[in-house]
Amino acid sequence: MKNIEAIILDWAGTVVDYGSVAPTTIFVEAFKQAYDFEISLAEARIPMGMGKWDHIATLGKLESVASRWHSQFGRAMSDSDIDHIYQTFMPLQKAKVADRAMPIPGALEVINRLKQQNIKVGSCSGYPRQVMEVLVSAAADYGYQPDHWIASDDLKAGSRPGPWMALENVNALGIKKVANCIKIDDSAPGIEEGLNAGMWTIGLALSGNAVGLTEQEWQACSAEQKQQLTRQAYQSLYSAGAHFVVDSLADIETVLMEIDAKLSRGERP
Incomplete structure (x- = not known):
């Protein structure tokens, strides 16, 4: 590939933590511990990909959650409530995340092959x-070390779905053309982040939030269930604006070659 930088x-859900399990389960637990308030895993997944304070705030505005919150407390969720849930969330998440740091099957092999072609590997997260x-430390023990990483609270401008974390990678890695970058993500806000940054985007349908099952849970599904979940996940990511959607990071190389050919023809995202 001659063009992709x-x-x-x-x-x-993209490189580690098949099913993007660590963040969702902790949101449920944080609401429960902070206010003895119940949210479902399905609700917790809806804003996935956003910075975690914004994620909690968005959950509080969901019609189903807002209605139950008002019934339980007689008022809307406030910023101080969000702060308290966030502070409850933080130590729970730090304890959980290292347990889900194992790379998704095929991810490291693809990343290493791309590095051999002098393609740089940037990264960003809603964490x-x-x-x-x-x-980052736990993933390094498994052999995953991107060339750069940035967290959701590192930039004054904010996080997803804004372009700032993706563009900070462009700056840190010394990329010459933003259009020569591909943003790869398993969530709608992450896809929007790439689009807002002016990058090509690839959605990952099966390994992360779009399906939301661990590898073991996925394997236990029937063929019919897999077909339905796959169709829904692809539709969700294409609806978010993804240029391409594949099952997991292990499947991106063919798409990268297609993007590289488009760039050679002068096409842009």
């Missing part, structure tokens, strides 16, 4: 820096 990778420091 870098891939910008999400973390949970705040406190959590990322734990995850």
Whole structure:
């Protein structure tokens, strides 16, 4: 590949943590511990990919959650409520994230092959820096070390779905053309981040939030269930604006070659 300079990778559900399990389960637990308030895993997944404070705030505005919150407390969720849930969330997430740092099957092999072609590997996450420091260290023990990483609370401008984390990777890695970068993510806000940054985007349908099952849970599904979940996941990521959607990071190389050919013809995202 002659044109692609870098891939910008999400973390949970993209490179590590098959099913993006670590963040969702902790949101449920944080709401329960902070206020004895119940949210479902399905609700917790809806804003996935956003920075975690914004994620909690968005959950509080979901019609189903807002209605139950008002019934339980007689008022809307406030910023101080969000702060309290966030502070409850943080130590729980730090404890959990290292347990889900194992790379998704095929991810490291693809990343290493791309590095051999002098393609740089940037990364960003909805996790705040406190959590990322734990995850980066744990993932390194498995052999995953991107060329750069950035957390959701590192930039004053904000995080997803804005372009700032993706563009900070461009700056840190010394990329010459933003259009020569591909943002790869398993969530809608992550895809929007790449689009807002002016990058090509690839959605990952089966390994992360779009399906939301561990590898073992996925394998236990019937053929019919897999077909339905796959169709829904592809539709969700294409609806978010992804230029391409594949099953997992292990499947991106053919798409990268297609993007490289488009760049050779002068096409842009």
